[in-house]
Amino acid sequence: MSEAQVRADDRAHVFHSWSAQGLINPMPVEKAQGSHFWDYEGRKYLDFSSQLVNINIGHQHPRLVAAIQEQAAKLCTIQPAFANDKRGEAARMIAEVAPGPLNKVFFTNGGAEANENAIRMARLHTGRHKVLSTYRSYHGSTATAITATGDPRRWPNEPVAVGVVHFWGPYPYRSPFYASNEAEESERALRHLRDTIVFEGPGTIAAILIETVVGTNGILVPPPGYLAGVRAICDEFGIVFIADEVMAGFGRCGEWFAIDKWGVTPDLITFAKGVNSGYLPLGGVIISDEIAETFRERPFPGGLTYSGHPLACASAVASMQIFKEEGIIEHARMLGEDVIGPGLEQIKQRHPSVGDVRGLGVFWAVELVRDDRKTPLVPFNAAGAAAGPMTEVAAACKERGLWPFTHFNRVHVVPPCTTSVEEVREGLTILDEALTVADGFYTS
Structure with a gap:
């Protein structure tokens, strides 16, 4: 099936959860493997959302x-x-x-x-x-x-x-x-x-x-x-x-x-x-x-x-x-202690917009702020224009091939438990680059 047909069927017949139906444009996904998925144009995304934080074992484990x-x-x-x-x-x-x-x-x-x-x-x-x-x-x-x-x-x-x-x-x-x-x-x-x-x-x-x-x-x-x-x-x-x-x-x-x-x-x-x-x-x-x-x-x-x-x-x-x-639980624990936790702490030191990082295993949050008074980057339950800064941060991640999980003023780092050390570091590098967008809204 072509991407155009997938889009047409979705728009004509699928009623999406938690959404105003006329304000969304879901991206068609053709395939997935391990810690990645691809759109119909062949663009590859590192899945730092684990979809809805549930693909713990990775996509398409044989x-x-x-x-x-x-x-x-x-x-x-x-x-x-x-x-x-x-x-x-x-x-x-x-x-x-x-x-x-x-x-x-x-x-x-x-x-x-x-x-x-x-x-x-x-x-x-x-x-x-x-x-x-x-x-x-x-x-x-x-x-x-x-x-x-x-x-x-x-x-x-x-x-x-x-x-x-x-x-x-x-x-x-x-x-x-x-x-x-x-x-x-x-x-x-x-x-x-x-x-x-x-x-x-x-x-x-x-x-x-x-x-x-x-x-x-x-x-x-x-x-x-x-x-x-x-x-x-x-x-x-x-x-x-x-x-x-x-x-x-x-x-x-x-x-x-x-x-x-x-x-x-x-x-x-x-x-x-x-x-x-x-x-x-x-x-x-x-x-x-x-x-x-x-x-x-x-x-x-x-x-x-x-x-x-x-x-x-x-x-x-x-x-x-x-x-x-396959030692997946031990791997997840190691990723949190040795890779994600230390990596996010380094990111926090580089970005004034990062107010806090916290988590365990492959379950982490990066909380973004506007100033040293901990004012959230976007208001609680922000939508539309009010959510603009977080929308821009998410877009910067996606442009670089990283699919993030965002909620309110946070980016959650929640890749599959099977993600390799190299893939996690790749994702953190992209997130590091994208957070310069959030820094642009920071006022001291």
């Missing part, structure tokens, strides 16, 4: 493609009520790498449905109805998940669900608690959370839902002690701790799950994206033994036609085997 083909030849689909070899194997493998006594997996088609069902489990397990989540968060676009979301994508969807209360999580660079260091930030954020619980009524709160490392809303790495503090508060008040690892899990932070870095065990973990790099739709909830026991003789009132789809589960099995045999 072993993963072969596993899908093999399963398709054997059994394309079977409904969730049956036992299936790949479904069971995928669940076992996921449980084996999950922390603590989390031994059951409820499969979904993606991250939003995972969070939706995790909240449902927590409410039924506790007999309570409220859910606490942070303002700087994204949990999906289904009814309860979008209500739990803290960013502006929630606004046009309201009112949807009830019982969700938002609170402020830690953000050392722009501390909502006026903290001067990470220890203060952690202590004050936990005090704020405790106060919120007290005033909402501990006996009404089913769950605290947090992204272990906040993703789209800033790649906010929790300060030391914070996650352990959340765990302790949940234990004290009988609240279910849900760790949203949809974006941060499966190697993205240099661990199977980001929460492993802090040695904390939640009650439920939600996942998707990196479990099979989006080769097929798949997500799920990893469930503690205690919560699973709630539904031993009591039916769980939720289900999906494609839950634990054999093709998707076969891709997850192959993906996890590849992670283990």
